Amino acid sequence: GAVVSQHPSRVICKSGTSVKIECRSLDFQATTMFWYRQFPKQSLMLMATSNEGSKATYEQGVEKDKFLINHASLTLSTLTVTSAHPEDSSFYICSAFRIGIPPTNEKLFFGSGTQLSVL
Amino acid sequence: RKEVEQDPGPFNVPEGATVAFNCTYSNSASQSFFWYRQDCRKEPKLLMSVYSSGNEDGRFTAQLNRASQYISLLIRDSKLSDSATYLCVVNKPGNTPLVFGKGTRLSVIA
Numbered sequence: 280g281a282v283v284s285q286h287p288s289r290v291i292c293k294s295g296t297s298v299k300i301e302c303r304s305l306d307f308q309a310t311t312m313f314w315y316r317q318f319p320k321q322s323l324m325l326m327a328t329s330n331e332g333s334k335a336t337y338e339q340g341v342e343k344d345k346f347l348i349n350h351a352s353l354t355l356s357t358l359t360v361t362s363a364h365p366e367d368s369s370f371y372i373c374s375a376f377r378i379g380i381p382p383t384n385e386k387l388f389f390g391s392g393t394q395l396s397v398l
Numbered sequence: 399r400k401e402v403e404q405d406p407g408p409f410n411v412p413e414g415a416t417v418a419f420n421c422t423y424s425n426s427a428s429q430s431f432f433w434y435r436q437d438c439r440k441e442p443k444l445l446m447s448v449y450s451s452g453n454e455d456g457r458f459t460a461q462l463n464r465a466s467q468y469i470s471l472l473i474r475d476s477k478l479s480d481s482a483t484y485l486c487v488v489n490k491p492g493n494t495p496l497v498f499g500k501g502t503r504l505s506v507i508a
Contacts, residue, residue, distance in 0.1 A: 313495040313496075315498075320406075321500065322485070322498045322499060322500040322501055323442070323485075323498040324498075325495050325497075328495060370439060372441055374495075374496075387444075387496060389441035389442055389443075390441060391440070391441050392439065392440065392441050394439060
């Protein structure tokens with residue numbers, strides 16, 4: 280089953296509105312979560328690193344005042360796209376580290392992603 | 399030079415074919431390497447980790463060449479269900495996020 284839950288899976292909004300995307304780690308604490316954005320036929324591009332209890336670290340070129348990240352608890356990080364524009368339309372996906380657990384020892388888990396369409 | 403480079407494809411192969419993907423990375427200090435699979439508008443899913451000694455999981459074989467900073471993925475006996483985008487992923491040292499390649503698209507044709 281999913282270990283990282285992301286909601287909503289799809290959102291359509293009008294230009295100028297704000298959209299909040301939630302990313303929850305299930306059954307484990309995630310002090311660090313990552314937010315990626317993926318445009319069609321492009322790779323996943325890291326937007327920011329979300330740190331529990333402190334400010335997020337943004338990648339170069341990502342506007343921190345436009346993409347607000349809040350990581351208020353060890354299981355929840357939110358990304359708010361403020362004053363959305365059509366060029367913000369993209370696939371947004373979060374991920375979280377979990378200490379390796381057998382049998383897979385997989386450490387990085389992804390949310391299911393959010394397809395944002397701004398009209 | 400991009401951190402992780404892949405041939406975007408697409409690779410169109412018939413069922414049963416063997417196909418190989420290559421990937422190069424620029425940071426010689428990179429420590430961990432992975433192949434992920436991503437279906438359209440879905441989250442990436444770990445296919446396999448890549449070790450210096452090479453590793454195999456069923457029809458999939460991954461190889462790492464640290465000297466050449468090169469990673470490969472071999473898929474044997476391709477199935478229709480293998481159609482997806484395959485992402486080469488590299489982990490830089492420290493508690494840093496993964497770096498993704500652009501992905502290589504594979505279409506397996508009946």
